[in-house]
Every structure is written in C-alpha cells, then in structure tokens.
Amino acid sequence: MVSADAMVSADAMVSADAMVSADAMVSADAMVSADAMVSADAMHTDPDYSAAYVVIETDAEDGIKGCGITFTLGKGTEVDWSRKGRGAPGDSGRPKRGVGLVGQAGGKACLEVTCGHEILQKGQIGKKEREKQMLAQGYPAYTTSCAWLGYSDDTLKQLCAQALKDGWTRFKVKVGADLQDDMRRCQIIRDMIGPEKTLMMDANQRWDVPEAVEWMSKLAKFKPLWIEEPTSPDDILGHATISKALVPLGIGIATGEQCHNRVIFKQLLQAKALQFLQIDSCRLGSVNENLSVLLMAKKFEIPVCPHAGGVGLCELVQHLIIFDYISVSASLENRVCEYVDHLHEHFKYPVMIQRASYMPPKDPGYSTEMKEESVKKHQYPDGEVWKKLLPAQEN
Secondary structure, three states: OOOHHHHOOOOOOOOHHHOOOHHHOEOOOEOOOOOOOOOOOOOOOOOOOOOEEEEEEOOOOOOOEEEEEEOOOOOOHHHHOOHHHHOOOOOOOOOOOOOOOOOOHHHOOOOOHHHHHHHHHHOOOOHHHHHHHHHHHOEEEEEEEEEOOOOOHHHHHHHHHHHHHOOOOEEEEEOOOOHHHHHHHHHHHHHHHOOOOEEEEEOOOOOOHHHHHHHHHHHHHHOEEEEEOOOOOOOHHHHHHHHHHHHHHOOEEEEOOOOOOHHHHHHHHHOOOOOEEOOOOOOOOOHHHHHHHHHHHHHHOOOEOOOOOOOOHHHHHHHHHHHHHHHHHOOOOOOOEEEOOOOHHHEOOOOOEEOOEEOOOOOOOOOOOEOHHHHHHHEOOOOHHHHHHHHHHHO
16 A cells, blocks of 8 residues: 555655666557456447556566556557657667756646645545544545446346445446437336435536536436536546536536546636546556545545556556545545456456445555556467457458
8 A cells, every 4th residue: 555654745756767678568458358348438439447567677676676557458559658658678768757846847837846735735634533433444435337328227236235235325327429318227226226325427528518417407416416527538527517517417527537637627627617526546657646626626625536447547546536535635525436346357466345345455555556467467469368368350
C-alpha cells in the first residue's frame, strides 16, 4: 500500500540514475482477455479487454521491480507499447521521464503549490481517526457489474438480486443506445433495488449536447444521482450546458475517466461542468498527476468518485481514493468509488471488497503485479488463450 505520507511529496523527482532503458521491459506484449459481454456499453459494443503489462527492473540486483499496466479496450494496445516507439533493445532511444511538480504548467492557474500545501496541512487534522475508520469500514463503493448493455433482462434481474443479497446499495446502469430499451431496463433495476437505493447512469460519450438533455429529461423519472459521460469528454462547454439543464432535475454530471491531464479537469471545474469528478488511475499519467486533480477537486469542493473496473483499475485506484479521504477531502459525502467484479483473479494482490466497500490494501506497492501464470497464459500472441482466440477470429 502507498502510505498517505509517502504520496504527498510534491517536489519528489525521479532521478536519472533510477531510470531504466526500454530493454529492461519484459512482458510488454502481455494481454489479458475477457468476455466482451462483461463490458458492453453504448459506445463499445464489442470491446476487447486486453492490456499492455510491463515489468521494469534496475541493475541494483536487489530484486525490486516495478509493474505497470494500461489498456485501451484492445484496439490501441499495440500502439501504446510499441517497442519501436519506446526504444526497443538495440535502439538508441531510452525513455526517461521525471515526475513534475503539482503546481506546474496547466494546473498552476487553478492551484498554486502553496494552496495545495495548505490543503494537505489541513488534511492532517483528524487524519489518524480517518485511517482507523478506513481500516474498520473501508471506502464506499458502487457496482457496475449488474447492468451492462449486453445483458438480457433475466440476467440483469439475477445479478441485481445477487448484488442486493451481497449488501450493495449503489448501482450503475449503462444507457444511451436506445431510449425505449433504456426506459425498460431502468424500470427493471429501479423496481429491483427500490426507491431508497442509489442509481447512476452512464452513456459513455454517446450523445451530442441537445440529445443528452432530451434523453436524460425522459430518464429523470428513475431518479439517477448522475449521468456519466453524456457527451464527448473533450467538450467542456458542452458538459457545462448539460449540467445547467439537468441539475434542476436533480441529476448531476459525472465525467473524467477519459481526461488525460489536469488541464482538462481544471477547465471542467472552472466551467462548473460537473458535479462528480472521475479520475482514472491509468488515464492520468502518474500518481502525481492524479494528486494534482484531487487537490483541485478539494479546492472547488467537488467530490471525487473514481472510474474503475477494466484491467486492474480497481486495484490501482483504491490507493488514490483512500488517500484522498485520509489526507485531502476528509469527507465521504457524495463520494463513492466504482467496482466491477471481474479479472481480479489475475492479480497477485487483488482488491478486497467487504460490505460493499473497498478495504485498504496492506501489501506494499501499487497492487499492479500480475500472477506469473496469468501473464504466461495470456501472453500475445503465443499464450494459450491467444492460440485459441486468434484462429477463431480469423474464421
């Protein structure tokens, strides 16, 4: 686990000596596949849940290694980890990157270093009590596992019933492909979970601005807490327009999983374009970039509700959101973290959920390390799984 104290150093830099060349990368082509049914939404109707996984070691011979992961629903993974672009063995290129300051460049107009320091100083008050609370109760989560677009009504009902039995009180449903289908499915879920439990909706960028307002005005009867990604993630003013129209209906705007740097988040916050901010542990480059967004969200008093799921995102983001509560926001009001129950079996230190809450990880590191047998089995293209999948895809 990354401790709260270890994560707050804004001036921590990665020295050149600590960097390693690209020829230290292993398993850069490792892929993890998943059933496409467990991920279908309005934009990604046939997703490929593959991932690029890399292990970096230094020449210190101390056995310490760093594990990293990213995924793009499979369609861009080979670009993300192109050895030619990253400096392959024998190439002269050696990728090196330092960790920037929290207040540098784009975020500076919104959050000065001194402001971030003040937020962290205030976060020390009551910190020990919040740590104890997390260890005892965990961080509240919601489930997306019940209501992917690819599920039949019977499957939806079955999964909702099981989730209720398991203690879940917050549910998210995918919407945006067909209005009448959305109306039917939302009615099923609302009937299943009752009026007192929380329902969220996710359109995965499907609509343009007027369409988002019109569509959600008709789904407002189901009392959703938020509509997630109602339009293009780059359209800050579009989100602001949608927000202005839907907030009077009691529907907040949640977005951020596709935002790739703190500048986009700064603009969303300044434009009052969202009521729930969704960081993504892989989309934003580095822990520091995520920390700068957490600090900006605190300045604007906007709750952070991270995106998770995918391949290892739950494992990673738990560190960030628990840190946010302990050392930054000091609040659980309107705050919840996404959870999707699949692919955790491939990780050496899988996320632990109890009573619909993330329990703090107690192992060192960022929980990214995959099991060796999983990497070997899913290695692209020679792993056992891909040897079966590729001929089938060709046919």
